[in-house]
Amino acid sequence: MLPMRASEIAAAVGGTLHGDDVSVTGSVETDSRLVTAGGAFFAMPGEETDGHRFIDAAVAAGAALVVAERPVEQDVPHVLVPAGVEALGSLAAEVIRRVRAAxxxxxxxxxxxxxxxxxxxxxxxxxxxxxxxxxxxxxxxxxxxxxxxxxxxxxxxxxxxxxxxxxxxxxxxxxxxxxxxxxxxxxxxxxxxxxxxxxxxxxxxxxxxxxxxxxxxxxxxxxxxxxxxxxxxxxxxxxxxxxxxxxxxxxxxxxxxxxxxxxxxxxxxxxxxxxxxxxxxxxxxxxxxxxxxxxxxxxxxxxxxxxxxxxxxxxxxxxxTMERAERGRMELLEPGGGITVINDAYNASPDSTAAALRALAHMTRQAGRRSIAVLGEMAELGPHAVEEHDRLGRQAVRLRIDRLVVVGTGAKAIHDAAELESSFGQETSFVETAAEAEALLRSELVAGDVVLFKSSNVSGLQALAERIGGL
The missing domain is CATH 3.40.1190.10 (Mur-like, catalytic domain)
Structure with a gap:
């Protein structure tokens, strides 16, 4: 971040400065574990914890300034604001304005x-x-x-x-x-x-x-x-x-x-x-x-x-020159034994899952190799969830994916639809957990198999893909 004085930060975020008007020369962090000397720590309530509990750790790490939503007991210059998230955005806007001007x-x-x-x-x-x-x-x-x-x-x-x-x-x-x-x-x-x-x-x-x-x-x-x-x-x-x-x-x-x-x-x-x-x-x-x-x-x-x-x-x-799109996004892994893993399990939506299945079908057909799709839940679909999971199960069959493994109750509609669409049920299996999926895969994988892992991150299939992929 641009170096700024505590008073300038207070003015930018609409807060009140308590303590010395120190110079902030380090980064701005919301995680006390990332704070470095001369930086600023934004103590904000979160879904799982409250950043105010970690002010001591931030100060020990060298925070020059704390931005908080309630009074700070520690001996550190701090800016009190009504809402930490809004203050963070206001400071970001001010930094962009200054850099543009300069x-x-x-x-x-x-x-x-x-x-x-x-x-x-x-x-x-x-x-x-x-x-x-x-x-x-x-x-x-x-x-x-x-x-x-x-x-x-x-x-x-x-x-x-x-x-x-x-x-x-x-x-x-x-x-x-x-x-x-x-x-x-x-x-x-x-x-x-x-x-x-x-x-x-x-x-x-x-x-x-x-x-x-x-x-x-x-x-x-x-x-x-x-x-x-x-x-x-x-x-x-x-x-x-x-x-x-x-x-x-x-x-x-x-x-x-x-x-x-x-x-x-x-x-x-x-x-x-x-x-x-x-x-x-x-x-x-x-x-x-x-x-x-x-x-x-x-x-x-x-x-x-x-x-x-x-x-x-x-x-x-x-x-x-790019080696991959991003870790967990159509990432190619070669664990040995003639098996290829495509880790695309960082996130999933109906469109991205359909695209990944089409890619798997096309690439394996060209190479003459067996295609295996390990699919988990696509999260945050609300009332569309069953319909969209069902649609992908039918698509997997129509694309002639050789083997389908569906993981987790939230994704079961994929398996059910594939069973209904397919003429025989051996092509698709449903398991409750990633551990069960791993046991199934390790018992079945043979040289030449290409395995796609695709799900939203909450399903935990990215870690399974990395284990199967040898990372």
Missing amino acids: GELTVVGVTGSNGKTTTKNMLQAILEQHGPTVTPVKSFNNEVGAPMTMLRIDASTRYLVLEMGASVEGDIERLTAMSHPDVGVVLKVGLAHAGEFGGIETTARAKTEMVRDLDEAGIAVLNRDDERVRGMAAATRARVVWYGTDAGPADEPTRLWADGIDSTLEGTVATIHRAADGAARSWPLRMRILGEHHVMNALAALTVADALGLPLEPAVEALA
Whole structure:
């Protein structure tokens, strides 16, 4: 973070300073275990514990300032605020304002039901070639995680990439107001978190908030292949730049598009086309990342680079160097014995699970290998849960996945639907726990098998994938 005095922080967050007006030169943390000398500790109530209980630990670690919601007994300068989360966001907004005023900061916001973290990582690989770049750790994209990412910038930062997630309408609006993105990217509108939103149309409205609030000098990078994302063009004052899988109409062409898309167990290929400014160019894209659906994420990242005036050839080359999308996202593991594991169990939605199953079916059919899908619950689907799990069970059969293992009561509808769709039940098994799934897999796996693990993180299948994958 930019160095700031305690009084400046108090003014930025609308709080009251108690104690000396110290200089804060370290990072801002909400976890006392991460506090370093000269930093600030935000003591906030959480779902499982209360940050106020860890002020002693933060002070011992060298915190110069504490921001708290109630009086602090420890002998440390502190700022009292009505709400810690709101104060964190206010401080993040002030830091971005100061860095913008002093340098050449460009802020890129990324939202969508699927693909945010992969696209963020792709943007990091591209943008860091051109200047210091800050991106979220893991998938920090909510009312706490996004401001924490913003607070990591300093005067040298050239690019800030933010994931913008939402649990309810208004979440992305608040993150946009804090960061004022120069470029807003929308990837896809799907049923992820539909249980919280109440339906896909509400999800679409929430994802529209970022491009709606871009100013006239901004750039909205939109997925032309997604009907609901296409509709967002009418909601923004910003300049719209399209990406997709066709060239689009002559009067409003797609900035970058891809064809020749294919994916094998060695990676994913496509041809990227650009015809803007009357100069047609094409580039071969070769990624180690598995799955044809990741070409859309690559197109989004490359379109941002192109819209910012950055050269495309080194951007395409940067994507070729990426080892994986992210840990637990279509991550290829080779434990030996001729078995291949695809760990995609960090998170799951109906769209991402369907894409992963299609990728598994396509890649194994090409390679002549047996496909095994280990599927757990897709969380936060609310009233859509049974229907969407049922649909995926039927899809697994129609894709001719050779073996299906369904883990956990929340996912049982996948197994039930697959049994009904299939002509014989040996192709699908249901187990209650990851431990049972592990025992089953270790008794059945043979050389040549390709095993996909896909679920929401709460199912615990990521750890199982890593054990089977030899990590």
